[in-house]
Amino acid sequence: MKLTATPSDEALLRQMMAGDANAFEQLYDRRQAGIYQYALRMSGSHTLAEDVVQDVFIEFLRDANLFDSSRGTVVGYLFGMARHRVLRRLARERKYVSLIAEEQKEEMRSSGVPDGFVAETDPLTDIERSETVEAVRQAVLRLPEHYREVVVLCSLHEMSYEQASEIIGCPVGTVRSRLSRARIMLIEKLQLLRLTGVAFAQSARTRSEV
């Protein structure tokens, strides 16, 4: 049996620049879902996600020659373009988004978001799972953007700190500290920290010392 090696993104890019439409299609197939999901997770909007995928690949078609392999990977380049567009759109629609978020916050308060939603070992029923997913989605969407993006890239897309730092354009240490802070915020929003009497007292003592 003859094994065919899967061409790298960079190889497909070279073929694409030589006019190979199939190479472009292959690269698109490989990367569009990730970019779509990234934009969706950052914004909560399918329309925005679609627009971002379209704009990213249109620009990629136009400016593929600007890609410099010594400065990063094709996937990092594509995500970088997507990030730029997502943040620009979110800034433009911030007022609208914040109104939605307020509505959602109100809905969550009235519908009762699952409190400390899952026990570590309990299997999730479908209802619990959908409640959990919705609660986490809303909590992630309400994070400030620079915290949200590290959660989306590192926790949802399972990227390494290095990959995330390439996309965001900041040091690895910044990614690490933002992620840590973002997780604390999520734990607080989702009320996941259950303290016993002893731990609560310990927590109060630690806070007063800081």
Add this chain to the structure above:
Amino acid sequence: MTCQEFEQLVAELSTDRLASARTRVVALAHTASCELCSARLIAEKKLNIGLSALAENSNREQAPIRLKQSLRAEFEARHATKSRESIAPGVARFTVQHSRWAKVRRLWTWELFTADRRWQAAAAVAIVIIFAVAVSVWRSRETPEQSAFLIVSPSPEVTETPAPSKDIAPRLAANDAPRVVVKPKQAVRPRRQSPSQADKNDLATNYIPLSFAAGSTISNESVVVRVNVPRTTLIAMGLPLSVERGNEMLKADLRVGLDGVPLAIRLVRQ
């Protein structure tokens, strides 16, 4: 290990991103003796479960298939333009215009566009049309005998088309571009000649469909705008003209659909 040190690494501990196995052992040992850090580790693990559920919930999301088809068409159009550019290096300016038209078409034809983008595109198209009309009216003041603005309909009726000009005759005679019935509209301002007289004096080629209008819906009505176009632009549009005197301005009638997409062009010699 202190609680503060634990705090620094609890996220990585819960997600198995800790580089050192020894640090992991020490951190876990700390949780055995510290209820606060133990509760924090449990909270981090719960968060991981929630985040995994969210990731799993959306990891089948992807862009709609029509986007791929449109992007492939865009790729092919761009590559075709690039090839043409490499044959005639002087036409880079047209390439930009071409891609802008392609983008305008995309704006109009793709359902996925948001309403405000459609309005932006509509405004841009309206500005272009108003500008073209203004230029035509202005030029008609300069040379009143010119037929500036006509409504044409792409009906199947056939009219006599005046003989093409010499340098483009061979190619255009073979061209299958649809002939159109020209219905002169009321003159914009008093003229020395009626539009029909002006038409009689004009030598025009057949209309040549523009490649980037392919696939666009030809509406029942379109607008003809008389324009002056650099020879290089016409070459880029596929007209077999000599590249000499590339900056020379030639007269042409541009047929523009009501959606703002230029559909066809013909050369006019007065």
